[in-house]
Amino acid sequence: MKSFYPIIPGICTLAGATVLLLAQAGCERKPEAKSAKTKVLEAGAEALQSEAPLDSIHAHVCGFHFYSGEMGRQVIAHHYCSHLGEDMMQCVIYDSDKKDAKLIGIEYIISAKLFATLPEDEKKLWHSHVHEVKSGQLIAPRLPEAAEKELMEELVGTYGKTWHTWQVDRGDQLPLGIPQLMMGFTADGQANPSMVSARDQGYGISSEERKGKRADIPAPGVAPGADAWRQGRAVKLQAVDVEAK
Template sequence: MKPHTAFSVALAGLLLAACGDHRTESPVQSPGTPARPATKALEAGAAVLQDKPPIEALNAYLDGFHFYNGRPAAQMEAHHYCAILNEELIQCVIYDGNVKDAKLMGVEYIISGRQFAALPVEEKRLWHSHVHEVKSGQLIAPGIPEAAERQLMERLVGTYGKTWHTWHTDEGKSLPLGVPQLMMGFTADGQADAAMVAARDQRFGVASARKREQRAPIPAPPVDAGADAWRRGQIYQIPDPTGAHGAGAHASGRAPSAR
C-alpha cells in the first residue's frame, strides 16, 4: 500500500463521519424552479448507476476561514471537502455550508513545504501559509476524535494553499457572478473577525482557544518568505469588469494588520 493511500485509509472512516455534522446552511437561496419529478428520478438513477471516483475520493472535511486578497476585512467561513492525492498534494472543493444545497464557492490546492520552496517567486505570491490557521485552532476537522484531528493538523501545519473563490455567496450573490477571486488565510492573532470565529465554534460545539492549547506541542515550521505576499503589500487580484464585488457580508470593518 502506498504511503498516501495508507494515510487516506486510516483517516477516511473518521473524516467521512464528520460530513453533515452541525448543519451550516448556505447564506443565499438561488433563483430557479423546483426540481421536477423527472429530474429527481434522473438524479436518483445517476446516484445508483454511475461511478464517481473523484467525488468518492473527497474523504477529508475541514472548516476554516478565508479573506479576499486585497480586501482583508471581507472574510467568510469555508467548508473544505478534500482528496489526499499523495503525501505532498491535497485538492479541495469549497462550499459555503455543509448541507445538500450548499453552494460550491471555489477550490483550494494544498502542497507541501518542499514543493512550495521550488516554486518561482511570482507563483509564490499567490499562496498562503497554514501555520497560524493550524496553531490558532481556527482550522478544524469537525466531528472526528482529537487524536485523528491532531494527526491531520500535524500534516497540514507546514503546507501552503492556493485558493480561488468562484461564487461569492458571502456577498449575498444568489448566482456565480463576476470573476474568480484569489483568497488568503490569516497569519496572526487579531486578524479574523472574532464574532465570525465564535459563531462557527458555537455551531460545531468546539472552542478554538482550547484547540490552540492542544496544538501547542505541534512544531511550527518557519514560513517561506515568498508566501502571504499581501503582508508585504504585494497584492494580486483579478480585476472584475462587472463591478460585482462589494464589501463582503461578513466584513469585520477593519483590515487585519500584516504582522
C-alpha cells in the same frame, strides 16, 4: 507530507492571461427548486454512474478565508479534500456542511518541498497554514480529537492556493464574475471573532481550547514568497475584454 485517511467521510497561475467577464447586470435571480424530473434523473445517475473522484474525498476541514487585498471580507470555508500524492491534496469548498450547501471554490494544498520549487510570481498566489492550525481556527468537524491533531500536524507546514467562484458574502444568488483569489489569516486579531464564535457554537467546540492543545505542534517558519499581501501588495484578477481568435 504523509497521506492521512480519517475513518469518517468528510486556478492555476493567470498572469498574462485574459478573462472575459460573463456576469451581466440583473443575473442575480435565485435558481428554481429541483423539479420532479430532475430528481428522477439524479436518482438514475446515482445508481448507474461512477463517482470515483468524489469517492476519493476523505477529509472535511473547516476554516476561514479572506479575499486577497480585502481582509474585511471574510467567509467560512468547508473543505472536502482528497490526496493526489504524498505532497499534494485538492479540495472542493462549500459555504456550509449542509445538503444544500453552495460550491464556492477550490483549494490546492502542497508541501513545503513543492512550494520551494515554484516560480516567485507563482508563490504570490499561495498562503501558509501555520497560523490557521496553531490558532485552533482550522478544525476537522466531528473527527476524534487525536485524529484531528494528527491531521493538523500534517497541514501545519503546507501551503494553499484558493480560488472562490461564488461571492456568497455579498448575497449573490448565482456565481457571478471572475474567480477571486483568497488568503488565510496569519496572526491573532485578524479573523472576525463573531464569525469564529458562530462556527464554534455550531459544532460545540472552542478554537481557543484547540489552540492550547496544539501548542506542542511545531510551527515551521513561513517560506519567502507566501502570504505576499503581508508585504503591502495583494494579487487581484481583472476581467479584460479581448478580440476573439
